[in-house]
Amino acid sequence: EGELVQSGAEVKKPGESLKISCKGSGYTFTDYWIAWVRHMPGKGLEWMGSIYPGDSDTRYSPSFQGQVTLSVDKSISTAFLQWSSLKASDTAMYYCARRVGNIQGLLRFDPWGQGTLVTVSS
Amino acid sequence: DIQMTQSPPSLSASVGDRVTITCRASQSVSSHLNWYQLKPGKAPKLLIYVASTLQPGVPSRFSGSGSGTDFTLTITSLQPEDFATYCCQQSHRTPWTFGQGTKLEIK
Numbered sequence: 001e002g003e004l005v006q007s008g009a010e011v012k013k014p015g016e017s018l019k020i021s022c023k024g025s026g027y028t029f030t031d032y033w034i035a036w037v038r039h040m041p042g043k044g045l046e047w048m049g050s051i052y053p054g055d056s057d058t059r060y061s062p063s064f065q066g067q068v069t070l071s072v073d074k075s076i077s078t079a080f081l082q083w084s085s086l087k088a089s090d091t092a093m094y095y096c097a098r099r100v101g102n103i104q105g106l107l108r109f110d111p112w113g114q115g116t117l118v119t120v121s122s
Numbered sequence: 123d124i125q126m127t128q129s130p131p132s133l134s135a136s137v138g139d140r141v142t143i144t145c146r147a148s149q150s151v152s153s154h155l156n157w158y159q160l161k162p163g164k165a166p167k168l169l170i171y172v173a174s175t176l177q178p179g180v181p182s183r184f185s186g187s188g189s190g191t192d193f194t195l196t197i198t199s200l201q202p203e204d205f206a207t208y209c210c211q212q213s214h215r216t217p218w219t220f221g222q223g224t225k226l227e228i229k
Contacts, residue, residue, distance in 0.1 A: 037220075043222065044209065045166075046220070047216075059216070061216070105154035105214055107154075108211075112165040112166040112167070114164065114165045
């Protein structure tokens, strides 16, 4: 089956750095890509990028390339999403999700983490 | 990027009703379309993948159809736990993109 558990809500000031986490359990963590998805208030979901814990291969959406960093520590089955300098516009709910399906077009996200709310305000 | 447009943005219905939500892609995505259910404070849930395949454990009152650019999610005999936001996602080409969501509310 599998489960993803994310770190708790964060309140930060503009310019601060932040790293949030997503811990996998109940499956072989290194066998599946982990995706990160942003959900801004009143907007649709946005895929930010994905990382393969087996070898740390990373793919970013062009919209998020250079804005965030994905990483993983496979020894603790945990993926990370990191900002070096937060902006107010980074305020959103962030989800991690396991990508299942090995064939382009048959890919889907399941399960998802419960979300981490990031609030950036001065 | 492939744009996904859902309609309606919101929908009011009653327990026992049948509802249909539409998702349109800006270009053909074949059958590479997934549906998710979102509830506040809970992890999003995969309902349907490859346009019409029901995820194991999802009640059979949920169904999906379509191919190319036009897709539908149908819920027959709405239950109280079905009032939520539903969104589609194309898995045809990166960047993977989602619809803006349809909020299903109790009438």
